[in-house]
Amino acid sequence: MNYNRKDYSDDELISLYRAILKPRMIEERMLVLLRQGKVSKWFSGIGQEAISVGSAMALEQDEYILPLHRNLGVFTSRNVPLDRLFAQFQGKKTGFTKGRDRSFHFGSNEHHIVGMISHLGPQLAVADGIALADLLDKKEKVTLVYSGDGGASEGDFHEALNVAAVWGLPVIFMIENNGYGLSTPSNEQFKFKQFIDKGPAYGMDALQIDGNNLLEVYHTVRQTAASMRKNPRPVLIEAMTFRMRGHEEASGTKYVPQELFEKWAKKDPVENYEKFLLDELVLTPKAVETIRDEIKAEIEAGLQTAFATPMPVADKQEEIADMYKPYVQQPVAPASGAKTEKRFVDAISDGLRQSMERYPELVLMGQDIAEYGGVFKVTEGFVEKFGKERVRNTPLCESAILGIGLGMSVKGKKSMVEMQFADFVSVGFNQIVNNLAKSHYRWGQHADVVVRMPTGAGTAAGPFHSQSNEAWFFHTPGLKIVYPSSPYDAKGLLNAAIEDPNPVMYFEHKLLYRSISQEIPDDYYTVEIGKAKTVAEGEDLSIITYGMGVHWAKQLQQEMPGTSIEILDLRSLLPWDKEAVRNTVAKTGRVIILHEDTLTGGIGGEIAAWIAENCFEHLDGPVARVASLDTAIPFAPPLEAEFLPKQRLREKVEAILAY
Structure with a gap:
């Protein structure tokens, strides 16, 4: 040599x-x-x-x-x-x-x-x-x-x-x-x-x-x-x-x-x-x-x-606590009372823009999000305001971009990674569940990454652009999951997710983007992660749901004026608000858990089991679930309508009330 x-x-x-x-x-x-x-x-x-x-x-x-x-x-x-x-x-x-x-x-x-x-x-x-x-x-x-x-x-x-x-x-x-x-x-x-x-x-x-x-x-x-x-x-x-x-x-x-x-x-x-x-x-x-x-x-x-x-002595509380970087959210109220009517998509864009202004270390990454503004136009105009260094078009490589988010966290940066469709996250799955989620637990390095996930059916987009895959991540300690149903929550939860130093999966239903609007604060504000919201008071039965399910439940409530239905919007799925669930179960005694995801392995199964274990004495009937069929999501509108749980919801409500 x-x-x-x-x-x-x-x-x-x-x-x-x-x-x-x-x-x-x-x-x-x-x-x-x-x-x-x-x-x-x-x-x-x-x-x-x-x-x-x-x-x-x-x-x-x-x-x-x-x-x-x-x-x-x-x-x-x-x-x-x-x-x-x-x-x-x-x-x-x-x-x-x-x-x-x-x-x-x-x-x-x-x-x-x-x-x-x-x-x-x-x-x-x-x-x-x-x-x-x-x-x-x-x-x-x-x-x-x-x-x-x-x-x-x-x-x-x-x-x-x-x-x-x-x-x-x-x-x-x-x-x-x-x-x-x-x-x-x-x-x-x-x-x-x-x-x-x-x-x-x-x-x-x-x-x-x-x-x-x-x-x-x-x-x-x-x-x-x-x-x-x-x-x-x-x-x-x-x-x-x-x-x-x-x-x-x-x-x-x-x-x-x-x-x-x-x-x-x-x-x-x-x-x-x-x-x-x-x-x-x-x-x-x-x-x-x-x-x-x-x-x-x-x-x-x-x-x-x-x-x-x-050898270490196991401490359950320490083990659980160390899955996340310690962080106590202090909800931020809007500085003034000024409000503007905004669509769901505009509320997301507004929150993202204000977070970019609030956090100079925040970088946005995703396919076509720069000059094109993203396929749903959420980041339209952002390049002109924040520059291409902070609003970055990425190659088609979800795994690399998610890993880059963790690397940025090591250096004190915040990242927002947009999946063009929630379905595409599967090719970056390993980075999320094994790197982002476990990093703090393993060696104390948090992952300050928000993954935006345009999700859901109803647009006849077929099996690869319509999946509800929130349950994939619900099983993974170290992640947080939020899923807003209104423009107000969309903006407030996105701001809160970006503020939180832990990895957050942020689900936004595509069908809501331009179909609903609401008067929301113009100023920056946050909604507390982990807190559910009662969107309708009722006495006869509780529907516990999130995302599009909230709107299906509200529509059914209007169609059944003689029935007093309480609707609880979870808003956050990991962690989810056990106290709010307990309160609504105790109040009505009858419960339906509704979600767009397929029935088997869905989040509803975990909530139903928790209610059975912890609220049994309050129940006047079995805990019921209403969800999509255990199939892939079909393309043709009649097939998609049969797949989704909306048309089966009324039947289940009537059955539980008659129990």
């Missing part, structure tokens, strides 16, 4: 030696602990340390790095305290996730590291978001994110690189090409010859380096980053390397030809670099021994502290 020390001083070379030796010595110790049952699992980076250490040491300390399984050298190079690192590996509360996640599934803003999730690809878009925030703040910084050759097969890889290229984001995409995705060799992962062939296709520079040559990695990343700070753009670096142990220790290495181990053992990044420094007289054998002794002492001290720490 050929090393070129260039003009680096002896001290710099020794510093790199210490940096690459430490993760190797930690790994060797961890393998012993694994066999002793003191660590539950280990993903070895032996043979690949030069990539982690060289790239981490080449960046400035306040530039973010997003590592993977085999990047222990990133954490040690950023001087993460070993006692906390070892506590993390053992599931202790003094680790970075309080025992809630393992190995490198954590981040630390103090050390400018954002850890991975097991899905491998989503962190690439998070890196885009961090870089975008730096770009917007005119900071000359770069962000570095790793991907394995196997993980690069994920769609997130394509989306993140595509957006970074289109937006000119200063991200280094470091591809650790070790020839295998777990046991699957490269020729079964992809047909191209090398990853640097991908760079020009995306419109970005691409470099290939010897990933086992510490000085080559260090110098390449250092020079590349310096250039990117002055000329922001993404760069792909392919680091050729080899994994000397299994994907994780339990998987073994029998699937790898022995000759590959023999070949790459000669390219060991630690041994070769140490030999180079000895040959160059930068180090002496005595100095090597001294450095090893110092690192060994540091490792043992860290282990002693971690071992002495007891």
Whole structure:
């Protein structure tokens, strides 16, 4: 292996030696602990340390790095305290996730590291978001994110690189090409010859380096980053390397030809670099021994502290509370009494505009939302008022844009991501339920992201533009869900959602956009998330509903003047207002839960179960549900009308009243 020390001083070379030796010595110790049952699992980076250490040491300390399984050298190079690192590996509360996640599934803003999730690809878009925030703040910084050759097969890889290229984001995409995705060799992962062939296709520079040559990695990343700070753009670096142990220790290495181990053992990044420094007289054998002794002492001290720490004691209240960033909403009343008649769509637009004025750190992202104003014209005129940096057209890559929202949160920004239709969120589902929702619980990083979801049927738009998919997210702790039914609530809940530092799914029914209007305050105001609203008082029966269901219930109330129907609009679905539900059940004793979503697995089932468990003594009849058919949403209007629950509502009301 050929090393070129260039003009680096002896001290710099020794510093790199210490940096690459430490993760190797930690790994060797961890393998012993694994066999002793003191660590539950280990993903070895032996043979690949030069990539982690060289790239981490080449960046400035306040530039973010997003590592993977085999990047222990990133954490040690950023001087993460070993006692906390070892506590993390053992599931202790003094680790970075309080025992809630393992190995490198954590981040630390103090050390400018954002850890991975097991899905491998989503962190690439998070890196885009961090870089975008730096770009917007005119900071000359770069962000570095790793991907394995196997993980690069994920769609997130394509989306993140595509957006970074289109937006000119200063991200280094470091591809650790070790020839295998777990046991699957490269020729079964992809047909191209090398990853640097991908760079020009995306419109970005691409470099290939010897990933086992510490000085080559260090110098390449250092020079590349310096250039990117002055000329922001993404760069792909392919680091050729080899994994000397299994994907994780339990998987073994029998699937790898022995000759590959023999070949790459000669390219060991630690041994070769140490030999180079000895040959160059930068180090002496005595100095090597001294450095090893110092690192060994540091490792043992860290282990002693971690071992002495007891396993966490479960605290139910703390576990539940930590799903969300602590936040107590203080509802904002309008500053004056001025009001204007506004349609539902205008109220959403008004709230979004006033939130943009109120929060300079707020950025809007979505397909066609800039000059075109979005397919429903919610953001029409926003580019002229706020500029294209804050009102951003996005490529067709929902997953990347949602991940960018989390990355922006890391840097203190707020994001609104518009799904062109709620149906399209399925291709970004992983980012929402595994990244945005779990981030605060795992390592204390909130996701200040609002996802706007134009939803609902009634427009004969068929199976892919009409779904009610709020129940997909209702099951996911860490998210909040709001679903207004009136222009007043549409504006107030949107403002509240943007104000809230937690991820909020904001559902807006398309059929309401231009079909209803209401006199609402001109000024900025918020509606409290988690509070239901009684839109009609009644004595005989309660209809608990939300969204379009509120209007179906109101229409039925007019058609049955002899029946006293109470209508409770939930407005918020996660959290939902249990006290308001209890009160209306106690008042009328008869309850119907109505929603546009399909019956099976709908939100109504959870509310009905809660009523049965907590309000049984108030009931004068069974809790009933009225919902759409358990089919996909059909296109033809007669079929759609049969699918929707509106025509079945009266029958159910009459049945419950007659019980």
